[in-house]
Amino acid sequence: MASPYSKLEKWQRMYVNRSLNMERIKAIGFDMDHTLLMYNREAFESLAFRETLNKFIEAGYPEELSELQFKPNFLIRGLLVDMDRGNLLKVDGHKYVKTAFHGTRLLDKGTRHQTYNSESFKAQEFLSVDTFFALSEVQLFVEIVDFMDANPSKIKKTYREVYSDLRKFIDLSHADGSIKNLVMANPAQFARKDKHLSTALMRLLDGGKSLFLLTNSGWDYTNRMMSYILSGEHEEFPDWQDYFDYTIVSSGKPGFFTGSQPFLEVMTDSGLLKPHTGTLIKNRVYQGGNAGLFQKITKFKGDEILYVGDHIFGDIMQSKGKLNWRTLLVVEELEHELENLEKIKPIFQEIQHKNHERESLDEEIQKTRSKLMSVQRHLKVSLRDGDAKKAHHLEKELDKFALKIDEKSPILAKLDNDIKELLAKKETSLHPIWGELMKVGLERSRFAYQVEGFACVYTSRVSNLRFYSPQKRFSSFHDILPHDP
Numbered sequence: 001m002a003s004p005y006s007k008l009e010k011w012q013r014m015y016v017n018r019s020l021n022m023e024r025i026k027a028i029g030f031d032m033d034h035t036l037l038m039y040n041r042e043a044f045e046s047l048a049f050r051e052t053l054n055k056f057i058e059a060g061y062p063e064e065l066s067e068l069q070f071k072p073n074f075l076i077r078g079l080l081v082d083m084d085r086g087n088l089l090k091v092d093g094h095k096y097v098k099t100a101f102h103g104t105r106l107l108d109k110g111t112r113h114q115t116y117n118s119e120s121f122k123a124q125e126f127l128s129v130d131t132f133f134a135l136s137e138v139q140l141f142v143e144i145v146d147f148m149d150a151n152p153s154k155i156k157k158t159y160r161e162v163y164s165d166l167r168k169f170i171d172l173s174h175a176d177g178s179i180k181n182l183v184m185a186n187p188a189q190f191a192r193k194d195k196h197l198s199t200a201l202m203r204l205l206d207g208g209k210s211l212f213l214l215t216n217s218g219w220d221y222t223n224r225m226m227s228y229i230l231s232g233e234h235e236e237f238p239d240w241q242d243y244f245d246y247t248i249v250s251s252g253k254p255g256f257f258t259g260s261q262p263f264l265e266v267m268t269d270s271g272l273l274k275p276h277t278g279t280l281i282k283n284r285v286y287q288g289g290n291a292g293l294f295q296k297i298t299k300f301k302g303d304e305i306l307y308v309g310d311h312i313f314g315d316i317m318q319s320k321g322k323l324n325w326r327t328l329l330v331v332e333e334l335e336h337e338l339e340n341l342e343k344i345k346p347i348f349q350e351i352q353h354k355n356h357e358r359e360s361l362d363e364e365i366q367k368t369r370s371k372l373m374s375v376q377r378h379l380k381v382s383l384r385d386g387d388a389k390k391a392h393h394l395e396k397e398l399d400k401f402a403l404k405i406d407e408k409s410p411i412l413a414k415l416d417n418d419i420k421e422l423l424a425k426k427e428t429s430l431h432p433i434w435g436e437l438m439k440v441g442l443e444r445s446r447f448a449y450q451v452e453g454f455a456c457v458y459t460s461r462v463s464n465l466r467f468y469s470p471q472k473r474f475s476s477f478h479d480i481l482p483h484d485p
């Protein structure tokens with residue numbers, strides 16, 4: 001019988017790494033940015049790029065930097081930044097650097113190999129591009145690297161020093177409100193409403209789940225943006241807070257999961273804070289706090305909580321690793337990738353077809369090669385024994401096998417080349433520079449390994465939850481081995 005979910009588009013489905021029985025889940029927590037709240041990424045990232053660039057110039061960096069242009073979609077998540085060399089890397093799960101850029105210039109294979117693949121590669125020495133917020137930051141970095149290379153005397157700093165300034169300026173742009181205020185003034189320009197979000201949340205509420213919001217954003221921003229996406233979306237829930245039992249802002253994740261910060265209550269009209277003890281009250285807003293205390297107050301056990309977020313390190317790794325919370329990762333890119341993967345199915349089938357053809361041809365050539373070796377051995381013996389007739393016959397055999405190898409080898413080489421070209425075509429149809437998010441060639445990417453390692457379940461957006469029962473048992477078929485029947 002067909003699965004009830006087979007009618008869903010691929011990007012609407014939930015994907016399971018580790019079995020998750022929703023019946024056991026009592027509380028579901030949500031991150032806000034890029035989880036409940038989806039952005040118009042190009043508008044948002046280009047704003048962050050521009051505002052941060054202004055800070056560079058205010059701090060005395062050359063005026064010409066203001067000519068740098070934000071290039072949307074130059075980067076993808078999951079890349080690594082080599083701050084010392086000014087390079088960007090895409091790495092597979094075996095830590096092999098498959099693509100590398102210096103600034104915005106592709107590094108040739110030789111340089112890439114010599115720099116990264118000749119000795120053991122330590123991913124922890126590099127900065128991982130995990131969040132969407134990091135994309136505009138890293139984009140600005142690689143463009144400044146280009147500028148430094150073209151104008152060696154104009155910025156007398158190392159790439160790493162520039163990166164640490166960049167971090168400072170981004171923090172400053174967030175602290176002084178230069179990004180936030182513009183977004184709050186015009187949420188429709190920067191945020192996307194998902195008309196199915198309220199339905200998805202209601203389905204969970206009807207299933208008896210307690211929902212909470214746990215975000216690193218501050219109260220004023222959270223309130224403005226959550227109002228924009230949820231308030232008034234459903235007549236029973238005029239205010240966005242009506243969906244949530246608890247609202248925790250400025251939570252300081254990942255520290256929230258491991259630290260011992262107390263909760264403060266936010267006076268929502270004035271924004272002032274007051275110390276808080278005792279239980280958390282519905283419709284009030286809290287700041288800071290920590291997961292241990294949250295569980296003590298709410299009496300939810302770790303494995304009764306499902307946390308939904310978009311950041312592998314900040315949301316998922318810590319909540320799952322330290323507290324045993326179950327995790328749902330939102331991988332927004334899947335929507336675009338799965339649609340595109342569907343479109344390039346014929347390319348994928350051709351790759352598989354050529355791969356099979358290549359395998360049988362290779363097998364045939366190897367067999368002929370073994371026969372040729374054995375004839376060569378026999379020929380040596382015949383020549384030694386002076387058996388001219390036999391030697392003549394064997395020489396003929398030898399020619400026949402050699403000819404066959406000569407004929408087949410170029411076909412094999414052509415197949416190799418075809419497969420390589422098809423793989424490149426597949427990759428560039430998904431992203432012109434970096435290819436598939438979850439793959440490097442035919443291998444899994446580092447990003448894919450992380451998704452697999454840390455997220456119990458993943459999907460492209462929160463509203464996909466509306467398709468599934470709140471008591472659904474998500475089963476993983478992950479423990480199937482390559483040799484299982």
Ligand SMILES: [Mg+2]
Nearest residue numbers: 031033034310
């Ligand atoms: Mg987030």
